[in-house]
Amino acid sequence: MEFLLLGFVLALLGVLAYFFILKQKPKVESRKDSAQEAEEETKEPKASKSKSKMKPTKKATPKVKCNTEHRLYKNAFKGFHEPIKDFDIKPGYIGVCCRDGQVKIFKINNFEDQNFKFIQGKLEREEPSAVAISVKGDTLVAAGSFDHKIHYFVLKQEKDKKLLVEINTFSQQHTYAISDLACTPNCIISSGDDMDTTVNVWSHSGDILATYDMKQLKNKRMAISGDFKFFSIATWIGSAKVIEIVSDKKTGAFSKLSPAMDLSGGSQGLACVGFRDSNEALTCCLDGKVKYWNINVRYQLKEHPIIISQSNFHKEVPNCCTISENYIVFGYENKIMIYSKDFMIVDVIENAHANEIRKMVVYENYLLTVASDARVNVWALP
Secondary structure, eight states, X not given: OHHHHHHHHHHHHHHHHHHHHHHHHHHHHHHHHHHHHHHXXXXXXXXXXXXXXXXXXXXXXXXXXXXXXXTTEEEEEOOOSSOEEEEEEETTEEEEEXXXXXXXXXXXXXXXXXXXXXXXXXXXXXXXXXXXXXXXXXXXXXXXXXXXXXXXXXXEEETTEEEEEXXXXXXXXXXXXXXXXXXXXXXXXXXXXXXXXXEEEEOTTSOEEEEEXXXXXXXXXXXXXXXXXXXXXXXXXXXXXXXXEEEOTTTOOEEEEEEEEEEEOOSSOEEEEEESSXXXXXXXXXXXXXXXXXXXXXXXXXXXXXXEXXXXXXXXXXXXXXXXXXXXXXXXXXXXXXXXXXXXXXXXXXXXXSSOEEEEEEETTEEEEEESSSOXXXXXXX
16 A cells, blocks of 8 residues: 555656656756847857959940041051050151050151051160151161160161161260250251250261250250251250250261240140251240240340240140141140130040040141050141
């Protein structure tokens, strides 16, 4: 009897313990679940690996295209693989040098021809900084950016074609790169760049004939009159020194360089200088002042050049400038601005090049321009 009573009590305790465990288990799980939820709420959501590695996309800058649809656009000298560094034009010919060392002389019959005949050569292991050609179009001189020397090319017949062949390298006389070259019938003129403020005059055989120091802080670009009588250089001084290239009256040989006159620009340095011939000049100052000059004066008797007209472009300081028979032309950034000689706007060519225009030259009733692209553009003047 006692054993039955003890068994009954133990069974009852087992049943009670079982129900107690069942009742307590959900509470433990619920506390665990609530703890997990609280932990998850306090944690910051993790960004997915794919999103964290993605960089914000930049909007592509639209490439500026040359405005070949403009009514004044006529043609272009093309076919270059690298940007053009410089060009020079003489009656019937244009010389061009390219960053990859390629040099060419094109024959010009009509600027609106579909194809231009040319003769080419190569400046080996160098990048040209400037180029000039002779009046007859049979000689090309190119300046090396690295060796600071002048390389002299002539036309030669090799087998069944003509080539530009380098026959002489002049000695190094410039401490910086040569910014500009001029090839006249009796001499070659080279202008130093930046801190090299010297101008050297050479014979066509490579002998130094004269050296002139501008003594005006940094040199920029050189401009030479179409008749080879004067040249000037835009410097960090606000006035332009005009230098005369004096030739022997009997032989026509180079004689000397002689200071002729000063063209006062403005309160700051000069951006560019331009000539038409030995009668007209143009100065553009960094403060925006632009002056058109009559330089047909008796400078030997200390007569001063005369300002014909002037204007102030304020912030639109030209990169380059030139003068035609009827117009004054400026390159500002990548556009061409054509003015009358009393500074009335005639026409503006937006996006004349893909980037900043570095040089412009008037030839007959056309304007030739170059930037850091692989073409020389030809425009008709109005």
